[in-house]
Amino acid sequence: MKDVWTIFKRELSSFFSQPIAYAIIVIYLLLSMVFTFTLGNFIETGDASLTYSFFLYQPFVLMVLVPAVGMRLWSEELRSGTIELIGTYPISLWSVIQGKFKAAATVWLIAILLTFPIWITVNWLGEPDNLAIISGYIGTYLLACTFLAITLLVSAFTRDQVVCLIVASAICIGLVFASFEPFVRQYSKTLPGGIKDAITALGVWDHYLSLARGSFRLQDFVWFISFIVASLLGTSAILSAKRA
Amino acid sequence: MIEVENLTKKFGSKTAVDDLSFSVKKGEVLGFLGPNGAGKSTTMRMVTGFIPPTSGSIRVCGVSVVQDPMGAKRHIGYLPESAPLYNDMTVIGFLNFGAEIRGLSGSAKKDSVEKAIETCFLQSVANQSIDTLSKGYRHRTCLAQSLLHDPDVLILDEPTDGLDPNQKHEVRQLIRRLGEDKAILFSTHILEEVEAACTRAVIVDRGKIVVDGTPAELIAKSGTGSLTDLFRQVTTLDTASSATSEDAA
Numbered sequence: 128m129k130d131v132w133t134i135f136k137r138e139l140s141s142f143f144s145q146p147i148a149y150a151i152i153v154i155y156l157l158l159s160m161v162f163t164f165t166l167g168n169f170i171e172t173g174d175a176s177l178t179y180s181f182f183l184y185q186p187f188v189l190m191v192l193v194p195a196v197g198m199r200l201w202s203e204e205l206r207s208g209t210i211e212l213i214g215t216y217p218i219s220l221w222s223v224i225q226g227k228f229k230a231a232a233t234v235w236l237i238a239i240l241l242t243f244p245i246w247i248t249v250n251w252l253g254e255p256d257n258l259a260i261i262s263g264y265i266g267t268y269l270l271a272c273t274f275l276a277i278t279l280l281v282s283a284f285t286r287d288q289v290v291c292l293i294v295a296s297a298i299c300i301g302l303v304f305a306s307f308e309p310f311v312r313q314y315s316k317t318l319p320g321g322i323k324d325a326i327t328a329l330g331v332w333d334h335y336l337s338l339a340r341g342s343f344r345l346q347d348f349v350w351f352i353s354f355i356v357a358s359l360l361g362t363s364a365i366l367s368a369k370r371a
Numbered sequence: 372m373i374e375v376e377n378l379t380k381k382f383g384s385k386t387a388v389d390d391l392s393f394s395v396k397k398g399e400v401l402g403f404l405g406p407n408g409a410g411k412s413t414t415m416r417m418v419t420g421f422i423p424p425t426s427g428s429i430r431v432c433g434v435s436v437v438q439d440p441m442g443a444k445r446h447i448g449y450l451p452e453s454a455p456l457y458n459d460m461t462v463i464g465f466l467n468f469g470a471e472i473r474g475l476s477g478s479a480k481k482d483s484v485e486k487a488i489e490t491c492f493l494q495s496v497a498n499q500s501i502d503t504l505s506k507g508y509r510h511r512t513c514l515a516q517s518l519l520h521d522p523d524v525l526i527l528d529e530p531t532d533g534l535d536p537n538q539k540h541e542v543r544q545l546i547r548r549l550g551e552d553k554a555i556l557f558s559t560h561i562l563e564e565v566e567a568a569c570t571r572a573v574i575v576d577r578g579k580i581v582v583d584g585t586p587a588e589l590i591a592k593s594g595t596g597s598l599t600d601l602f603r604q605v606t607t608l609d610t611a612s613s614a615t616s617e618d619a620a
Contacts, residue, residue, distance in 0.1 A: 136468075141457070211421055215419040215451075217441050217472075
């Protein structure tokens with residue numbers, strides 16, 4: 128546990144000693160607000176739930192911004208050779224993976240919490256179901272962590288941060304659009320039902336929207352957590368295999 | 372302190388390290404010589420537990436690196452070849468991180484970091500960001516990180532590479548001084564370093580040890596009194612090895 132904490136502290140201070148974390152947090156907040164006030168029709172709809180004005184657009188923002196935070200996690204170690212220091216310290220690879228993941232997840236926790244003015248606004252303008260909003264925030268955070276775990280896995284493959292960003296974003300975009308309603312309607316016309324169901328089951332919308340609507344279903348938590356754990360275990364396997 | 376027996380490493384069909392055996396006792400400084408690509412770095416990476424061997428055994432302070440890597444790594448300080456560092460940290464921040472990872476805390480951590488800074492002459496750059504350091508300081512910062520936990524075994528991969536003559540001299544003195552109560556394995560292709568810092572040296576060629584002895588024995592063996600001559604006699608030119616591999620193909 129102490130090793131995880133040491134790695135966590137280093138990674139987190141590294142995020143905030145460079146402009147990257149600040150830049151991404153600012154862009155994230157701007158994009159979230161732009162979507163909410165334009166496509167989301169936040170003011171006109173008079174809906175205080177945030178589900179269709181705010182949470183609906185989060186996957187589109189996160190699918191490209193989350194990989195930008197995670198892309199350096201292993202790529203940078205591989206490129207600069209510090210992997211050789213990490214690999215010869217008396218700590219387990221799993222602690223390092225956890226520490227890195229948690230540090231990047233903390234950056235996203237801060238970013239997502241900084242959208243609090245929208246929550247204050249809906250409470251000021253109307254009487255929203257605050258439990259549903261909390262559920263939506265949990266969904267958003269789990270989604271960010273899932274994308275982050277995928278990015279961590281991709282960054283273990285390459286020493287090039289740009290390659291990592293492009294591949295990880297492509298995977299996240301694929302996960303988002305595979306089950307996005309208008310797309311599903313398109314490809315369900317041509318593909319047999321079984322394949323359509325398989326694709327939508329792999330996508331994020333079903334699980335994310337149920338949380339965004341305020342329903343706590345165990346299956347959604349299981350889906351998110353198992354995706355994250357599988358990606359982190361995959362990262363460990365890739366890094367071990369690379370050294371052999 | 373370091374016991375390596377029948378160590379072999381294969382990358383695909385290529386044998387990088389071929390049935391290598393050697394040992395380094397406490398108070399010994401073993402110089403690891405050889406042409407580029409002879410398998411020096413690969414051997415060191417296996418001894419430090421960074422990559423697993425294909426076969427053979429490695430024991431550090433009696434602990435098997437293969438069976439108990441965590442236990443063995445605690446006894447080892449390692450300076451990798453390119454002296455990799457976290458560029459976004461300050462020198463002191465990086466050393467504090469290194470000390471914490473080695474399980475030091477409180478005053479033990481503070482003392483070890485101070486001592487490492489002093490030993491490697493880093494006082495003037497302690498609060499500087501690592502990406503602004505010159506090559507000599509980068510190397511010494513990485514060397515300092517290997518000394519933090521006062522390890523019994525030091526593995527230094529080309530510790531004087533890229534340093535100016537003054538810095539080279541200082542690092543050799545340091546290796547010699549540290550070698551009095553530690554077991555040190557260091558690689559180099561600068562032959563004069565053998566006489567300056569080593570108590571014993573081996574020459575490795577194509578993954579095999581071809582010469583083993585004290586610096587005096589090595590010089591005697593050369594016949595001409597020059598280590599360079601011996602080195603040229605026992606190792607293969609990389610142009611020659613490529614010619615033979617073409618023949619084989």
